[in-house]
Amino acid sequence: MTAQIIDGRALARKVLEDVGKGAAQLARRPGLAVIIAGDDPASHVYVRNKVRRAEELGFLTETIQLPDDIDEGAVLDEVATLNARDEIDGILVQLPLPEHVNTLRVMAAVDPAKDVDGLHALNAGRLTQGSGGLIPCTPSGCMKLIQSIIPDLTGFHAVVIGSSNIVGKPMAALLLEAKATVTQTHIHTRDTRFIARGADILISAVGRPGLVRGDWIKPRAIVIDVGTTRVPKVEGGYRIVGDVDFEEARDVAGAITPVPGGVGPMTIACLMENTLNAALVRQGELVSA
Numbered sequence: 349m350t351a352q353i354i355d356g357r358a359l360a361r362k363v364l365e366d367v368g369k370g371a372a373q374l375a376r377r378p379g380l381a382v383i384i385a386g387d388d389p390a391s392h393v394y395v396r397n398k399v400r401r402a403e404e405l406g407f408l409t410e411t412i413q414l415p416d417d418i419d420e421g422a423v424l425d426e427v428a429t430l431n432a433r434d435e436i437d438g439i440l441v442q443l444p445l446p447e448h449v450n451t452l453r454v455m456a457a458v459d460p461a462k463d464v465d466g467l468h469a470l471n472a473g474r475l476t477q478g479s480g481g482l483i484p485c486t487p488s489g490c491m492k493l494i495q496s497i498i499p500d501l502t503g504f505h506a507v508v509i510g511s512s513n514i515v516g517k518p519m520a521a522l523l524l525e526a527k528a529t530v531t532q533t534h535i536h537t538r539d540t541r542f543i544a545r546g547a548d549i550l551i552s553a554v555g556r557p558g559l560v561r562g563d564w565i566k567p568r569a570i571v572i573d574v575g576t577t578r579v580p581k582v583e584g585g586y587r588i589v590g591d592v593d594f595e596e597a598r599d600v601a602g603a604i605t606p607v608p609g610g611v612g613p614m615t616i617a618c619l620m621e622n623t624l625n626a627a628l629v630r631q632g633e634l635v636s637a
């Protein structure tokens with residue numbers, strides 16, 4: 349069989365349309381601030397894309413560029429300043445931070461009500477307890493992609509390859525909340541291929557091109573490829589590739605997300621959705637995100 353290709357760009361457009369309608373109901377436009385430290389070119393591309401989307405929606409945006417050698421205290425000061433500014437509804441600290449900065453301490457400093465990445469321990473805890481809060485953008489986008497194919501995940505076996513705080517762990521929590529049976533793997537997992545083959549829904553969030561081969565996939569499974577690795581092209585520039593061997597997977601899976609054009613655009617759309625929800629809560633239009 350040939351898998352259905354799940355169109356992340358088209359679904360992202362729908363999400364953004366709804367965000368635009370929601371934002372129009374607000375007395376004050378949502379405000380998104382992005383902190384970026386250092387000069388990693390890939391990080392700058394992602395930040396520019398996020399800011400451009402926010403501007404298209406009429407949001408207030410601000411990018412705070414910090415030097416690579418900034419000390420942790422100064423990053424925490426920037427966060428505190430943004431926490432105190434009423435017109436800022438969402439704060440995103442672009443990752444990775446410089447090596448000498450403790451990511452968890454920075455995350456803990458962000459006002460949970462403005463934590464549009466859903467990385468504060470309060471939001472992460474609320475997610476595992478199913479009690480609302482802001483949800484990390486990439487897993488949130490993956491859920492929408494999966495549910496565009498199977499709206500009700502009750503009892504399906506989902507396998508999440510990768511266990512980071514930003515993708516793998518919240519992905520597993522969301523799937524569990526949706527009543528799927530969830531297996532999570534990581535670098536020490538033995539025989540990931542065998543585990544993956546049992547998945548009705550297979551999500552790979554590792555960053556290793558070609559990790560997931562055709563024989564890792566159960567026939568007709570839904571495959572969500574979060575991996576985004578930059579590979580230099582011989583003619584210059586780069587292309588981005590996922591974790592999944594797309595050509596092999598296409599012959600086995602029931603549905604699959606492409607890279608690019610799958611999870612990436614949904615991540616940005618869900619960031620806009622989170623920013624709108626944070627603004628709605630902060631402006632008293634919603635009790636909880």
Ligand SMILES: NC(=O)C1=CN([C@@H]2O[C@H](COP(=O)(O)OP(=O)(O)OC[C@H]3O[C@@H](n4cnc5c(N)ncnc54)[C@H](OP(=O)(O)O)[C@@H]3O)[C@@H](O)[C@H]2O)C=CC1
Nearest residue numbers: 486510511512515534535553554555574575576611612615
């Ligand atoms: N499209 C999008 O919107 C986004 C894409 N990404 C991409 O997704 C990928 C993952 O991102 P992120 O979670 O931040 O990355 P991290 O590097 O933080 O996490 C990768 C995870 O994969 C695990 N891992 C490494 N090798 C294997 C393996 N062979 N089998 C199973 N697990 C393995 C690691 O295990 P351990 O913890 O034990 O080391 C870790 O848990 C990257 O390619 C990133 O660029 C990320 C965010 C958004």
Ligand SMILES: Nc1nc(=O)c2c([nH]1)NC[C@@H]1CN(c3ccc(C(=O)N[C@@H](CCC(=O)O)C(=O)O)cc3)C=[N+]21
Nearest residue numbers: 394441442443444465485576588608609610612613615
């Ligand atoms: N605090 C924080 N939050 C993040 O959400 C976050 C982060 N840090 N650090 C880096 C990763 C990576 N990430 C991506 C977002 C969009 C695309 C995306 O739009 N990708 C396009 C292609 C883009 C291209 O061509 O380079 C696509 O897949 O179609 C990819 C990757 C968010 N991340």
Ligand SMILES: [Mg+2]
Nearest residue numbers: 446447449451
């Ligand atoms: Mg660090």
